[in-house]
Amino acid sequence: AAPAVNGPEKIVQNVCAACHGADGNSVITTNPKLAGQHPEYLVKQLTNFKEGTRANAVMSGMAGALSQEDMEGLAKYFSSQSIKLNKAKSNGKGSLGEKIYRGGIAATQVPACAACHGATGAGLPKQFPRLAGQHADYTLQQLRTFRTGERANAPMMMTIAGKMSDAEMQAVADYIQGL
Ligand code: HEM
Ligand code: HEM
Structure with a gap:
C-alpha cells in the first residue's frame, strides 16, 4: 500500500x-x-x-x-520542484522582448527587467520572483492586471506596467517564456 x-x-x-x-x-x-x-x-x-x-x-x-x-x-x-521549460516563443537576439528585458524602454523610462528579475530570469532573493520559463499567457495577464490595478500588491510593477503598451507586454512575455 x-x-x-x-x-x-x-x-x-x-x-x-x-x-x-x-x-x-x-x-x-x-x-x-x-x-x-x-x-x-x-x-x-x-x-x-x-x-x-x-x-x-x-x-x-x-x-x-x-x-x-x-x-x-x-x-x-x-x-523545491524543478521547473520544466516550454518551447521558446521568441528568444532571438535583437528581439523587442530581449531589448526590453535587458535594457528597458528609454523613451518611457521603463527599467530593465533584468535589474530585479536577474540576467537569467531566476529572480533575486527573496521577493523578486523567478520569471524564466513561465507561460507567456500568464505573464501577459499579470502585466495587464498590474496596469489596471486589479493586482495591487506590487507598487513597483504597477508603475512599470502602467508605462507599457500591449505590444511591449506581449513581446517581453514571449521572451520570458523562452528564457
Ligand atoms: C513581479 C515582470 C521589472 C520587481 C513581476 C511579475 C511579472 C514581472 C510578470 C509577476 C510574476 C508572477 O506573478 O509570478 C516584469 C517585467 C519587467 C519587470 C516584464 C520589465 C519590463 C521589474 C523591476 C523591478 C521589479 C525593474 C524592481 C524595481 C518586481 C517585484 C515583483 C515583480 C518586487 C513581485 C511583486 C509581488 O510581490 O507581487 N514582475 N518585471 N520588476 N517584479 Fe517585475
Ligand atoms: C495563482 C498557489 C490552487 C488557479 C497562484 C499563485 C500561487 C498559487 C502562489 C501565484 C503565483 C505567482 O504569483 O507566480 C496555489 C496553491 C493552491 C492553488 C498553494 C492549492 C492550495 C489553485 C486551483 C486553481 C488555481 C485549484 C484553479 C481552480 C490559479 C490561477 C492563478 C493562480 C488562475 C493566477 C491568478 C492571477 O491571475 O492572478 N496560485 N494555487 N490555483 N492560481 Fe493557484
Missing part, C-alpha cells in the same frame, strides 16, 4: 494539482507554474490573495482556507 500522505502533499494532491500540476508545472497556460519559485514570494502571494490586495476570484477562496503553516509548507513544496 502507498504510504499515507499528509500535510502540504495532501493539499497539493487534493486541491492545487488540478490547476498547477502535482509538480508545480501547470499545463493550462493562464495558470502559473509554481515549480522553483522563491518560497518567500509564494507565501506573500498567498497572503495577498487572502487579504485581497491581489484580486483573483479563484485563488482568494483557495488562500482563504489556508493557515500560515499550510502556506509555508506549500511554498516549500513547490519551490
Whole structure:
C-alpha cells in the first residue's frame, strides 16, 4: 500500500494539482507554474490573495482556507520542484522582448527587467520572483492586471506596467517564456 500522505502533499494532491500540476508545472497556460519559485514570494502571494490586495476570484477562496503553516509548507513544496521549460516563443537576439528585458524602454523610462528579475530570469532573493520559463499567457495577464490595478500588491510593477503598451507586454512575455 502507498504510504499515507499528509500535510502540504495532501493539499497539493487534493486541491492545487488540478490547476498547477502535482509538480508545480501547470499545463493550462493562464495558470502559473509554481515549480522553483522563491518560497518567500509564494507565501506573500498567498497572503495577498487572502487579504485581497491581489484580486483573483479563484485563488482568494483557495488562500482563504489556508493557515500560515499550510502556506509555508506549500511554498516549500513547490519551490523545491524543478521547473520544466516550454518551447521558446521568441528568444532571438535583437528581439523587442530581449531589448526590453535587458535594457528597458528609454523613451518611457521603463527599467530593465533584468535589474530585479536577474540576467537569467531566476529572480533575486527573496521577493523578486523567478520569471524564466513561465507561460507567456500568464505573464501577459499579470502585466495587464498590474496596469489596471486589479493586482495591487506590487507598487513597483504597477508603475512599470502602467508605462507599457500591449505590444511591449506581449513581446517581453514571449521572451520570458523562452528564457
Ligand atoms: C495563482 C498557489 C490552487 C488557479 C497562484 C499563485 C500561487 C498559487 C502562489 C501565484 C503565483 C505567482 O504569483 O507566480 C496555489 C496553491 C493552491 C492553488 C498553494 C492549492 C492550495 C489553485 C486551483 C486553481 C488555481 C485549484 C484553479 C481552480 C490559479 C490561477 C492563478 C493562480 C488562475 C493566477 C491568478 C492571477 O491571475 O492572478 N496560485 N494555487 N490555483 N492560481 Fe493557484
Ligand atoms: C513581479 C515582470 C521589472 C520587481 C513581476 C511579475 C511579472 C514581472 C510578470 C509577476 C510574476 C508572477 O506573478 O509570478 C516584469 C517585467 C519587467 C519587470 C516584464 C520589465 C519590463 C521589474 C523591476 C523591478 C521589479 C525593474 C524592481 C524595481 C518586481 C517585484 C515583483 C515583480 C518586487 C513581485 C511583486 C509581488 O510581490 O507581487 N514582475 N518585471 N520588476 N517584479 Fe517585475
